[in-house]
Amino acid sequence: MSTDSKVTNYWREEFALIALLLIVFVGVIVFSIQLPFDARLFPLVIGIAGTLLSPVILVDQLRRRAVTASTEVLRDDDPAASATWPRLATALLSAPVFGLLFWLFGFYVASLAAMFVMPPLMGYSNWRKTLIVGLATVGFLAVFFPYLVGVNLPHGVVGDWLLERLRPQ
Secondary structure (H helix, E strand, O other), X not given: OOHHHHHHHHHHHHHHHHHHXXXXXXXXXXXXXXXXXXXXXXXXXXXXXXXXXXXXXXXXXXXXXXXXXXXXHOOOOOHHHHOOHHHHHHHHHHHHHHHHHHHHHHHHHHHHHHHHHHHHHHOOOOHHHHHHHHHHHHHHHHHHHHHHHOOOOOOHHHHHHHHHHHOOO
């Protein structure tokens, strides 16, 4: 792949991500308008902040694109240099798939799946670092929330069903 097409793919991903984030933040605002004040306060703050920051990021990227030479955008060893459609699809579909796994199987399974599956799909090949970071992060959160904060992490639909079946009557 030539340097020009790598740079074109890079900028296309950058601008697609900015547009997607803007759509998500506007959607958060639109869907939270109908909620009571207490329930809509946090989504409105996040939605408005994201909606205001998305054009700022767009202007920054356009300015960066205008002054950056194509050889400075991507190094050959950068995973973004091998931007392919599977990599872009992984980036765009990871949140909905994580949400589905979270709902079905709960925090532990969804988080471990995200931390072990997504990096290789995105082009990062250091599996040892991925394993260590994934286990350490999920382990820390598994101790922090239930024991230090007092918030039980969700078990998911399948996890709740299993807990009911395994619980002594």
